[in-house]
Amino acid sequence: MCVFKKGRGKGPGLLQEANMPIGGFVIHVWPAKKPQVLKELAREERLSVYAHDDKGHVVVVIETETSEEMAHLVRSLSLIEGIFTINLAYLYGEDEVEKIESGAYKPQTVFGKAFR
Amino acid sequence: MGLSRREFLKTTAALTAAALAGIDLPLKGEDLAQAAEVDGWFRGTCRFCGVGCRVELGVKNGRPVAIRGVPQSRTNMGYLCMKGMLFYQLMRHPDRLKRPLYRARKTDQFREISWEEALDIAAEKFAQALKTYGPASVAYYGSGQALTEETYLFQKVMRAGLRTNNVEGNPRLCMASAVGGYITSFGADEPIGSYADIEQAFCFFIIGSNMAEAHPVLFRRVMRRKLDNPDKVFVINADPRVSPTSRIADIHLQFEPGTDLALLNAMAYVILEEKLYNEDFIKNYCAFRLGKQKKRVSFEEYKKFIAVYTPERAADICKGNITPEIIRLVARKFATSPATMSFWTMGINQRIRGVWANNLIHNLHLLTGQLCRPGADSFSLTGQPNACGGVREGGGLCHILPGHRPVKVDKLRHQVEDLWGVPRGRIPAKPGYHTMAMFSAVNQGKIKAIWINCTSPAQSLPNADKYRKGLAREDVFVVVTDIFPTKTTELANLVLPTAFHFEKTGVYGCTERRSQLTVKAVDPPGEAKPEVWIVREWALKLADKLKDPVVKKCVEPFLGLEEGYALPKAIWDEYTQKLTAGRDNDLRGAPYEVLKKLPDGVQWPAPTKEWALRGGTYKKFVRGLDPLADIHAVDERPYQFYGPAHKDRKLWIWLRPHKGPAEEPDAEYPFYLSTGRVIDHWHTSSMTGRIKELMRANPYAYVEINPKDAKRLGIGPGDMVLVETRRGRNILPAKVYEGPMEKMVFVYWHDMAEERMINRVTKDAFDPGSKEPEFKICACKIRRLSGPKPLKPYIVRL
Numbered sequence: 001m002c003v004f005k006k007g008r009g010k011g012p013g014l015l016q017e018a019n020m021p022i023g024g025f026v027i028h029v030w031p032a033k034k035p036q037v038l039k040e041l042a043r044e045e046r047l048s049v050y051a052h053d054d055k056g057h058v059v060v061v062i063e064t065e066t067s068e069e070m071a072h073l074v075r076s077l078s079l080i081e082g083i084f085t086i087n088l089a090y091l092y093g094e095d096e097v098e099k100i101e102s103g104a105y106k107p108q109t110v111f112g113k114a115f116r
Numbered sequence: 117m118g119l120s121r122r123e124f125l126k127t128t129a130a131l132t133a134a135a136l137a138g139i140d141l142p143l144k145g146e147d148l149a150q151a152a153e154v155d156g157w158f159r160g161t162c163r164f165c166g167v168g169c170r171v172e173l174g175v176k177n178g179r180p181v182a183i184r185g186v187p188q189s190r191t192n193m194g195y196l197c198m199k200g201m202l203f204y205q206l207m208r209h210p211d212r213l214k215r216p217l218y219r220a221r222k223t224d225q226f227r228e229i230s231w232e233e234a235l236d237i238a239a240e241k242f243a244q245a246l247k248t249y250g251p252a253s254v255a256y257y258g259s260g261q262a263l264t265e266e267t268y269l270f271q272k273v274m275r276a277g278l279r280t281n282n283v284e285g286n287p288r289l290c291m292a293s294a295v296g297g298y299i300t301s302f303g304a305d306e307p308i309g310s311y312a313d314i315e316q317a318f319c320f321f322i323i324g325s326n327m328a329e330a331h332p333v334l335f336r337r338v339m340r341r342k343l344d345n346p347d348k349v350f351v352i353n354a355d356p357r358v359s360p361t362s363r364i365a366d367i368h369l370q371f372e373p374g375t376d377l378a379l380l381n382a383m384a385y386v387i388l389e390e391k392l393y394n395e396d397f398i399k400n401y402c403a404f405r406l407g408k409q410k411k412r413v414s415f416e417e418y419k420k421f422i423a424v425y426t427p428e429r430a431a432d433i434c435k436g437n438i439t440p441e442i443i444r445l446v447a448r449k450f451a452t453s454p455a456t457m458s459f460w461t462m463g464i465n466q467r468i469r470g471v472w473a474n475n476l477i478h479n480l481h482l483l484t485g486q487l488c489r490p491g492a493d494s495f496s497l498t499g500q501p502n503a504c505g506g507v508r509e510g511g512g513l514c515h516i517l518p519g520h521r522p523v524k525v526d527k528l529r530h531q532v533e534d535l536w537g538v539p540r541g542r543i544p545a546k547p548g549y550h551t552m553a554m555f556s557a558v559n560q561g562k563i564k565a566i567w568i569n570c571t572s573p574a575q576s577l578p579n580a581d582k583y584r585k586g587l588a589r590e591d592v593f594v595v596v597t598d599i600f601p602t603k604t605t606e607l608a609n610l611v612l613p614t615a616f617h618f619e620k621t622g623v624y625g626c627t628e629r630r631s632q633l634t635v636k637a638v639d640p641p642g643e644a645k646p647e648v649w650i651v652r653e654w655a656l657k658l659a660d661k662l663k664d665p666v667v668k669k670c671v672e673p674f675l676g677l678e679e680g681y682a683l684p685k686a687i688w689d690e691y692t693q694k695l696t697a698g699r700d701n702d703l704r705g706a707p708y709e710v711l712k713k714l715p716d717g718v719q720w721p722a723p724t725k726e727w728a729l730r731g732g733t734y735k736k737f738v739r740g741l742d743p744l745a746d747i748h749a750v751d752e753r754p755y756q757f758y759g760p761a762h763k764d765r766k767l768w769i770w771l772r773p774h775k776g777p778a779e780e781p782d783a784e785y786p787f788y789l790s791t792g793r794v795i796d797h798w799h800t801s802s803m804t805g806r807i808k809e810l811m812r813a814n815p816y817a818y819v820e821i822n823p824k825d826a827k828r829l830g831i832g833p834g835d836m837v838l839v840e841t842r843r844g845r846n847i848l849p850a851k852v853y854e855g856p857m858e859k860m861v862f863v864y865w866h867d868m869a870e871e872r873m874i875n876r877v878t879k880d881a882f883d884p885g886s887k888e889p890e891f892k893i894c895a896c897k898i899r900r901l902s903g904p905k906p907l908k909p910y911i912v913r914l
Binding site: 050057061084093 | 122126129133135136139141174182185197198200201205208209210332333343363
């Protein structure tokens with residue numbers, strides 16, 4: 001069964017244009033636990049559910065301010081009872097790469113210095 | 117009306133994900149044609165584990181901006197994991213090494229120098245060592261993450277140019293026991309089957325592997341198989357630690373570390389006792405072998421040997437939740453399933469008897485005939501993306517020449533010399549130092565110049581402090597080629613910046629004998645260079661300094677070639693067309709132009725282009741599926757075991773006794789200490805530690821303690837805990853968790869901080885056969901030091 005269902009969150013196009021990145025994921029869910037999982041996912045503002053099926057596939061798009069935030073979110077989602085894995089299919093992060101290049105965003109900034 | 121840019125990107129993301137799941141979305145696909153968000157997509161392979169997931173990098177204005185999986189790929193079907201998701205950030209990371217760095221003394225500060233000067237210094241130091249102390253004084257230590265072309269060229273220059281077999285690589289630390297297991301059991305390295313067996317298996321036996329975290333995309337396929345067939349598919353997970361892999365298991369066998377050999381022999385006992393073995397398969401294809409002399413023994417003698425491994429005795433040895441009934445149940449499931457597939461990784465390989473443990477898993481498949489049929493295979497998972505392709509196949513270990521040729525076999529060694537056009541006798545007849553011997557030789561000052569490529573032994577060796585002392589010696593010249601500073605660059609004289617993945621072209625060969633090409637998509641930063649360019653230019657300078665034309669001869673076929681594509685292509689052509697010809701890993705049918713045509717490369721053997729263009733060989737040794745099985749057939753039987761190591765063309769069932777770990781807990785050190793990976797980090801975290809998201813998820817290592825032990829010792833979550841072994845101490849925050857069994861603690865090994873770097877305290881005992889260290893087990897004591905303390909993540913910077 002294929003069900004189309006937009007997320008209750010901000011929905012397509014509601015975030016500011018500059019907010020990146022955007023990720024398309026397939027969440028794999030125990031089929032018997034899918035209803036509870038969908039309820040949990042519906043609470044998440046940064047996530048839109050696009051479809052799900054009887055096999056336990058749930059297609060979602062996640063949009064966050066940074067990929068750090070996205071990775072955090074994916075990790076916390078993976079702890080939801082009934083989800084056994086979350087796989088990425090597509091990630092767009094141009095703005096973040098621009099920020100890394102310009103020095104505006106430096107992945108990992110809290111480390112110490114090497115001993116010599 | 118057209119979509120906004122953001123709507124377009126979201127629709128693209130949703131449609132891409134839905135397509136992988138086989139779901140049609142009622143979205144307007146035609147709108148997607150309106151705006152190209154990238155200038156081009158470049159196809160390659162993820163480099164963060166051994167699965168070989170195919171990925172495409174989207175490039176815009178010369179910079180990486182997007183990634184997506186390749187849906188047509190038979191490895192990952194388009195799916196990627198968290199590690200694969202964020203690798204593009206490394207390409208523009210500000211910590212990247214961009215210029216050659218040099219210091220005469222290791223206590224000095226590094227200074228930037230030119231490539232000309234850097235290569236001159238490297239050549240001078242290696243030439244000097246060679247002239248003064250002989251070929252045994254120089255060494256190369258490589259990586260299962262290096263491209264095949266890189267490993268192949270490095271080892272060619274070392275062996276034929278510098279006349280040393282001191283060629284090693286970090287796969288010695290992770291899969292040498294699997295190599296030993298395959299060769300001694302099947303007569304040939306690497307798995308018989310493929311990932312495609314997963315969708316045809318009915319019983320999974322996962323032992324010593326946290327597949328869910330270490331190989332998440334492949335684990336998805338196992339889970340999918342189970343979820344689609346919940347009543348028909350049975351999953352057995354055997355591990356001293358409960359991990360995310362256990363979540364889908366029907367049975368989790370939790371046994372004390374180091375008791376696996378007893379468990380596996382007891383499963384064989386049940387198979388014999390209940391006559392669950394496949395008599396025809398054994399009679400037609402197997403022989404029984406014993407001891408170092410490989411003495412052939414009878415089935416009856418094997419039965420006598422196994423008679424002492426009753427499930428009752430094994431349960432006494434294994435402890436944990438192991439009972440005689442559970443052993444009987446899993447043995448029956450294993451034997452009677454229509455098709456059983458085993459998976460394992462470091463829990464089996466990193467043992468003092470890792471080869472034996474591999475043999476005993478293979479034994480179960482051989483006894484029951486769970487092999488060579490769809491869904492039935494004994495499958496060792498690989499940790500690194502090119503440990504199989506580059507190091508095992510390309511000649512990256514001290515005892516193996518390219519094409520699975522043992523160094524010590526004169527005929528094969530001369531074959532290589534002839535193919536390279538160098539004089540016979542140029543490659544020494546004796547294998548070089550294996551990894552632990554190599555770093556012991558560094559400690560002793562026997563090695564005077566060592567080149568370490570794309571790996572960080574200062575962190576990844578067991579009992580690391582002992583070997584860091586050697587690398588710190590001022591009379592040992594250390595060259596490191598890498599993309600970031602590491603614990604090993606801290607001990608280097610010369611640090612050479614290299615191109616990263618997608619900044620160069622080359623092939624990775626993943627776990628299932630599959631070779632896949634990654635094409636250069638963007639330029640490396642600063643003056644970073646591909647390793648193949650570095651080796652070629654270094655060899656030319658060496659030839660001059662040594663006044664030895666044979667050194668130049670090693671790189672002569674590659675002179676003047678452009679480094680981004682033409683150079684690695686020429687190296688790959690030489691390797692595949694000459695060195696794999698007629699070998700069991702025959703890749704003559706898979707030049708770059710063929711690899712580029714296929715979404716997921718080619719599985720060897722692939723002796724012709726026609727065969728390669730069909731994808732190659734899904735199942736070795738089976739007539740009709742493996743062209744070499746037909747070529748080497750000696751009779752009409754459907755399976756032809758032509759493996760080069762077994763002249764009797766049989767699969768060997770080994771009589772291997774139980775053997776515990778090198779260091780067992782005692783009154784002074786009462787706990788088992790085991791180590792492993794977490795999903796967010798890769799190896800020494802020199803790469804993943806720089807991805808803020810991954811580091812935030814797991815900023816520092818912790819020690820996992822069973823709640824019962826924690827309660828007994830007064831340790832609460834987050835408390836600072838002293839973990840002490842006979843080799844040293846770590847101080848780590850506690851994670852009180854129903855993961856490790858009682859009397860066992862577990863620590864992740866990615867953390868670079870001195871006080872949390874667990875390989876400072878692990879034991880460097882190693883398997884006498886494979887020479888692979890027993891990282892997984894040693895004895896320790898633990899003690900609460902204080903309550904929780906704020907900690908800072910740490911990563912090496914220059």
